[in-house]
Amino acid sequence: MAAEPVTAGARRTAGWWRRKSLRFRLVAVASAVLAVALGLSAYVMVGVLGRTLIAAIDESIYQRARGVVSQADSGQLPDELTSPDGTLIQVIDSAGRITHATAGTDRLVPLLNAAERSAAIAQRRSRFLDGAPYGIPHRLRVRVLSADRGQTVIAARPFSEVETSISTAGHVLIIGTPLLLVLLAGASWVIIGRTLRPITELRRGAEVITGTARSRRLPVPESRDEVHHLATTLNAMLDRLERADARQRALVSDAAHELRSPLASIRLQLEVALGHPGGQDDWRETAEGVLEDTTRLTRLAEDLLALARLDERGGAPARREPVELDGLAAQSLERYGRAVTFKADAPVVVSGDALDLGRVLVNLVDNALRHTVSPVAVELRAEGADAVLTVTDDGPGIPEEDRERVFDRFTRLDSARSRDEGGAGLGLAIVRETVNAHGGAVHLEDAGPGLRAVVRLPLS
Template sequence: MAADPASRAQAPRARRDRPGAGADEGHPAGAASPAGTTFHAGTASPADVTAHGGGRAVGLWRRKSLRFRLTAVASAVLAVALVVSAYVMIAVLGNALLATIDESIYQRARDTVSLADAGRLPDEMTSPDGTLLQVIDGTGRITHTTTGTDRLVPLLGAGDRAAAVGRGEARFLDGKPYGIPHMLRVRVLSADRGQTVIAARPFSEVQTSVSTAGHVLIVGTPLLLILLAGASWVIIGGTLRPIAALRRGADEITDTARSRRLPVPEARDEVHSLATTLNAMLARLEKAGVRQRALVSDAAHELRSPLASIRLQLEVALGHPEGQDWRETAEGVLEDTMRLSRLAEDLLSLARLDERGGTPARGEPVELDQLVAQTVERYGEAVTVRIAGDPGDETGRSPEGGPIRVTGDALDLSRVLVNLVDNALRHTSAPVVVELWAEGADAVLTVTDDGPGIPEADREWVFDRFTRLDSARSRDEGGAGLGLAIVRETVHAHGGAVHLEDASPGLRAVVRLPLS
């Protein structure tokens, strides 16, 4: 039954009246796309589905083992190479056989032309290689042919023969119209007295050879690919075996392992370099761990003594309050507290140096001569300062002009000088001498005392953390053994060097820093 025209007219109006059905509302739910495909709310578009599927494929590929991925890639490359090689080989083989046939029929035609020009053509011509020959006179009549060749109809008409002679190259010819069930390769040469020689040879032998080679390649290429893929799997597995050994070695390493080293392969390849680098990293980590444990142990040992002293003094004072000199007790506790404070500051300084990884906190220009003068000023007459270029300088070493400027952190460099001066004041009876001058590309800072000195064998050892010589073991005589360690770490962070030398009498600390 046909729809009522009024109802048809109302249908568009009803669609327009639905919410969200306006043309300016974009693509509403259930609207058709320009291509005619309807997408509903909550339904992914084809692009989203394709991207999601591609992401799953990439994730699946990445989850495969490295051996599998390398073998797959190598096999894919080999497959492409084998297919291209097979195609090129078939093409080269076909062209080579075609060139051989062209050369053969040309020679046969050339020989026949020579016989025709000499008038020595036999009545019955033969062709051992199967070449078909026709000799046509100037009137278009066939005068001589090989056995099995049509004697009435030439293989090519007069116009085709003239074109073939002018072109000077062989051409293909369908042999079925002439009772020959093969495609022919034909060459035409002209002879004397208006004669024409047509030489033809079936192309089926080339087709057979190419087809046979193609069948061999179709069967042999997949077998060769499987063989090469298996060989790649074995070779890649052998190549990755040292990496698997590294993984097992890393899995066996624990905090309590006696030897935390990875196996190094004998081959001098990239894996050997990787194993050597990782072992060097493990050695550095092990050294850092040992150093950290030693620092914690030594710090605990150093903290125990002042804490025990404070506890003992307070227990005695509280146990006998009536006869206790509280001022003396407070002074003793304050002294031990100051030792704890200095130890905490030293440990914090070393922690910051370790955290910065051997670099200064700042890289600002520092006028070292002013810094030395301001730092030593607090010691008064206990320290004598000699800076190159001063009016009272008696060393004869003076810079070319201007301040002695280095690059680094002024607070850290000031702490270096304070630690050296404090260390010298503990062992000297005369004023400590501080000297500064420029020498070449370096600024040289020395701190000299007239104390008992340090044996040459121990001058490098005393820069280690928590190191004190036997003569300075008393807690009342020296610090915690961190001052010189802070000096060395800070100087090295600024690109310099520090060492101790004999001052006869006494000891001299020599610091070299690169000038800005």
């Protein structure tokens, strides 16, 4: 039970943090990291400074003591010792009496007693000493060296100058670190704000783009950075969406236009039949006309459904499985009887959806039969890494400048528009999109006379 309030508080904190702007979170994280770095740097710097100053004092008093030891060993100690750097010197003989000392240094009481002097010599390092008992209002840094004839040299130096330096550096860091942190946080706020400004412009540009807006694009920053690449990618996406929208609008418009004609014909025939009731033969003729228009509507609905499924799959086949194209072609062409001749190399196996590939062949043959006099020739062969399917007729053909246009949706040439059986202009569009979905290609070429449709599919 005690963990529940903690968990709830953590969730509220996380929620508050997520609600903040990206700019605030970046600046906050950067400032927190910077504060930790500056704090550690200040701590390390003060520690290094203190150790460096202590080492400098220790070296100074050691060298000063060594000089006095050299003088004592050679018997050249002056009556009055001098110390330009303020180091306190005491020379103590074997009886524990102070024989020489610098000015201002106690000549009666040694800074360290005999036991302390022996311990300091054995340790071979400097030590701290409180100077108050000796009339010195500072801590001292003391080093003891031994000389000949039982003499001992004590060198000491006030530690106040080191403490003052460390204290000054600490105060500077205590005041300067927060000021530096505030300055860097402000600079980060400005820099991050300018960095995120192109993203804000992208957001504002996206807000004004609506479903009815045409050819609107997001602003692209001049800098060649990640935001520039994001803007260009989003604009490319808008291009694709706009083309898809235009294509969808054109499909709906063309489909509505194609539906009007058979529906109007059905309505007209029924109105005439109801307005002028006659014999059984009149109703039979009306039924035949309605059936013909209904068949056209059925073909159009099937073609539109096939295109919708292709668009829904994003240009990919419904399934990928080995398809024996020679067997599929022979089975699909049985319905045409002698109107179609078929020649194939066996076996020819491709990968894809058998129903879609069968529809490709049927659409091509149906299109060829509308314009041919002789039987349509269908050939299948393996050529390199491709399966090549050709459908050839001896009709009037298609001008070279129109051979690509006929693959567009709802495209019919004038010769086809004049014939009721010409279809809605979706057959070849379904062929191309299905072949492209299977990784192949299709084109039309002159058969001299007639037209040849050539389909290439990669072999499995």
